[in-house]
Amino acid sequence: MIHDTAIVDASAQLSGDIQIGAYSVIGADVEIGSGCRIGHHVQIEGPTQMGANNRIYSFVSIGTDPQDKKFHGESNSRLEIGDGNTIREFVTINRGTKAAEGLTHIGHDNWLMAYVHIAHDCRVGDHTVFANNATLAGHVEISDWVILGGFVGVHQFCKVGEHAFAAMYSAINRDVPPFCYVSGQFARPRGINTEGLKRRGFDTPRIVIIKRAYRTLYMAGLSRAEARERIAQQAESNPDVAAFLAFIDASERSLVR
The missing domain is CATH 2.160.10.10 (Hexapeptide repeat proteins)
Structure with missing residues (x-):
């Protein structure tokens, strides 16, 4: 009508x-x-x-x-x-x-x-x-299952990976890897979007593997090249980590830090 x-x-x-x-x-x-x-x-x-x-x-x-x-x-x-x-x-x-x-x-x-x-x-x-x-x-490129909180702003040409979550008022000026939780102005990584992954049906062992890749990138004190090498080894047997690695390799604006 x-x-x-x-x-x-x-x-x-x-x-x-x-x-x-x-x-x-x-x-x-x-x-x-x-x-x-x-x-x-x-x-x-x-x-x-x-x-x-x-x-x-x-x-x-x-x-x-x-x-x-x-x-x-x-x-x-x-x-x-x-x-x-x-x-x-x-x-x-x-x-x-x-x-x-x-x-x-x-x-x-x-x-x-x-x-x-x-x-x-x-x-x-x-x-x-x-x-x-x-x-x-x-x-801007926003992948599947992303959640952006209220008043989130994303800078030109940034990419946000699948299953990522950005908290309210976050200002995103770099690429956000898959599965990550970010907040702040400018946005910084705060961990894995654990609650969101559970809602999507990810079981605990699967989430643990993703957290291991996240810690390798952000919490192991490694350079990006060193972290990438270790994550590549983890990615050989896990498709989630492979997606995480592929996003890192494709990033042009650099990753949130």
Whole structure:
């Protein structure tokens, strides 16, 4: 059902079973999948492609131009949103720029609370939680199962690994390895996200192995190269440690310390 006061561009492609509330505006080159519910006073600009069963609350503004002075209206600028996401009031998500293939990507089953901002060229995985006012600058990568507390800010080009947790008000200016818990301004590693891992079904022996890799990196008094060598030995027989090692090797901004 589309409310009589909603404005939908003629080029928008909408599945037949979606709902669009009063005074919402759906722009050109927008695709919205089946089962989506769009609240009142929502703005969706294109090119934006949205999957199925997303819930978009009032006063959300997504698919808007990148807030980047290098952007000059290039046509290769788009937003992709997967399935089953919850996007609460006043969330803003910008499209990508030519510096990163023109794409901002949001995966599946994410929970974005009120006033979250996701900037141009960000990549967000699946099953994440962004608490109120969490903010991503441009080109940030957030892996699966990450939780960002309220008012967390992430610097441009930073990466946050899978199952990591950032406490409220954390300011992240370097890469956060998988499974880690960070807090502070600027964010520092505080340990492993043990509670989160338990909720995801990690048993005690599995968590102990991850903690061993964490301690090798952060608590053994080793240089990064020395720690990497030891972690590589642990990774030979454990996929979690292998993921931890792969993230270390791929880090470009250096790791939180």
